[in-house]
Amino acid sequence: MSRLRGLMIAAPNSGAGKTTVTLALLAAIRRRGVAVRAAKAGPDYIDPAFHSAATGAPAFNLDSWAMGPGQRAALVATAAPSGELLVVESAMGLFDGVAGEPGRCGAGADLAAQFRLPVVLVLDVTGQSQTAAAVARGFVGHAPGVEIAGVVLNRVASERHRAGVAPALEASGIPLLGALPRDPGLVMPERHLGLVQAQEHPALAALFDRVADLAETHLDLDRIIALASGPVLDAAAAEPLLQPPGQRIALARDAAFSFIYPHHLQQWRAAGCEIAFFSPLADEPPPEACDVCWLPGGYPELHAPALAAATRFKAGLQRFAATRPVHGECGGYMVLGRTLEDAAGETHEMTGLLSHATSFARRKLNLGYRRAEFLGPSPFGASVVRGHEFHYASLVDPGTDPPLARLHDAQGADLGLAGGRRGAVSGSFFHAIAADG
Structure with a gap:
């Protein structure tokens, strides 16, 4: 008891x-x-x-x-x-x-x-x-x-x-x-x-x-x-929240990538997954032994020059993405794009694995619950996932990639298509919390 x-x-x-x-x-x-x-x-x-x-x-x-x-x-x-x-x-x-x-x-x-x-x-x-x-x-x-x-x-x-x-x-x-x-x-x-x-x-x-x-x-x-x-x-x-994205997960973790829900890590480990942390700010590539790479949210806009200069990280992520899934949430999505404009208006080259561009200089608050319906294979296992958005960065160029999902707000209003997908790479500003249920 x-x-x-x-x-x-x-x-x-x-x-x-x-x-x-x-x-x-x-x-x-x-x-x-x-x-x-x-x-x-x-x-x-x-x-x-x-x-x-x-x-x-x-x-x-x-x-x-x-x-x-x-x-x-x-x-x-x-x-x-x-x-x-x-x-x-x-x-x-x-x-x-x-x-x-x-x-x-x-x-x-x-x-x-x-x-x-x-x-x-x-x-x-x-x-x-x-x-x-x-x-x-x-x-x-x-x-x-x-x-x-x-x-x-x-x-x-x-x-x-x-x-x-x-x-x-x-x-x-x-x-x-x-x-x-x-x-x-x-x-x-x-x-x-x-x-x-x-x-x-x-x-x-x-x-x-x-x-x-x-x-x-x-x-x-x-x-x-x-x-x-x-x-x-x-x-x-009692019900599980989300299925793990892979068996061996390369997870970015440092001052630029720190926004991941504790319950995801807890349930991944409970399912027997291995989590290998790496630091893009330290110019570390995702570990080669992993079968999926996850870039969570955080504050990439505060570290854009260092991320732009992290050549080992960017080259390693490109090699990884050629054969295995890579997903970015919010800040991770910004880093997967072509460029990121910081608060001072300076533009920095990101990884270019997706074709969009984001800006923190042109700030716009996006805040609220979201229900995401994925338009293809879901990086979260479930085809419909509940979560939220909370960011000030704006999408200044949507790019040419197919969208990842259709979003609705908490009242069911259609917010349109969101995110992008190219090959094994996917990302959006959406933070996943749990499978819809």
Whole structure:
């Protein structure tokens, strides 16, 4: 029988401090010797890397729009054998998602209801006092199966400020689980796709020590841990997300190529696949012993000169692509094209395995869930896959290659043809999450 128990950290809106509170809890609970695990709601690459660093264990994503209930259950079940406590960080506001089928809206509330996870609500009380209790009360009973177990106040200006909020919460019957002081020094560095990545943070261990100390001092950790309950898992409904692209996978990994979902790596390894990492920025070619090459997303626009000068990488990738599949997602797709224009307007020659050209100077935000119907052999095994797009780069020349897929948004609107395919090479801005189901 599983000993795993879980809870969710959520908020009314983005920017309320969910990630800070989550990392503080993870670091403090791990310090106590509890086998804590973490998951992130929604299509986010960056937060799970921080979660993994804080817990010392693999983290994963849960997404109620892109993943079916059985697929989500399969991922939660992976934390059960070795984990004691699962902390799920919600995205945006707790009930924020897309219009659609109940339970498949992409909202953190969908996950809280499915797994019966008690919710710790983080309230940024900047500029308010007793009103915070009214905000919290509005969450109670808003959706079936979503239990608000308590509140953590964030960015509290003083003890007097906390004391102004606490009685109003007490009167509403909602437990106050702690109050973190306002601290500008806790602001995490960001760039255009979110936080600066965990591996680039200049003092990650010191950050975790600091937030763990904050949690010990300002949060009722014993009470928060006690609130957790066993996630409801239907093992019979567990479903795989995507089939591995090959048996021996050459996977680009460095500061330019780092956006791959942890659940892909986890399931590839569980299927017995070998993953060989290589670094295009270090001018390394894909290992010859592999039978497929994968270029994930990341920040190639920040490293375009180095990638353009990586002659061994480019020549090796061309040799590889002559006989074996190569696929690029988002940033990987940009590198597979002819050229990439950086933010300064300078054009850099990429690999030319596909004929399109991209630009980061002509920025345009593309963000949202996507349902991809592949027009030929799918690089993901399934012919219909759910995922998302999130990029500022634009396609300035679509090239002449046949398209890879037809995309629809979360509401089913036709977004047209996307990506490209030439021989064994394929790519698009689309990030795959799970087979449609």
